[in-house]
Amino acid sequence: MTDECCLICCAPLVPESCYQCMGAGGFHDCGEDTCCCLDPDEITNICEVCEGEGEYLSCSALPHTDAQMAAYQETHREV
Numbered sequence: 001m002t003d004e005c006c007l008i009c010c011a012p013l014v015p016e017s018c019y020q021c022m023g024a025g026g027f028h029d030c031g032e033d034t035c036c037c038l039d040p041d042e043i044t045n046i047c048e049v050c051e052g053e054g055e056y057l058s059c060s061a062l063p064h065t066d067a068q069m070a071a072y073q074e075t076h077r078e079v
């Protein structure tokens, strides 16, 4: 375990099940309308939200306040 903390509010990060792939780490997407793959459950598209992990670290103190977001953006404005 690494004791990473939120970049915005420094609260501990907690593992959150990925909202996009529902924790599966990706999707089966072979591009066929009628899939006849041997293993339709095989993941062919890695989820880009969690990068195949099925979960990602999320701040335990959500939601952030506008003041916290403003302070964060203040220090990360080189975009």
Ligand SMILES: [Zn+2]
Pocket (backbone or CB within 6 Å): 006, 007, 008, 009, 010, 011, 059, 060, 061, 062, 064
């Ligand atoms: Zn936070």
Ligand SMILES: [Zn+2]
Pocket (backbone or CB within 6 Å): 028, 029, 030, 031, 032, 035, 036, 037, 040
């Ligand atoms: Zn398929």
Ligand SMILES: [Zn+2]
Pocket (backbone or CB within 6 Å): 018, 019, 020, 021, 022, 023, 024, 025, 026, 047, 048, 049, 050, 051, 052, 053, 054, 055
């Ligand atoms: Zn995911």
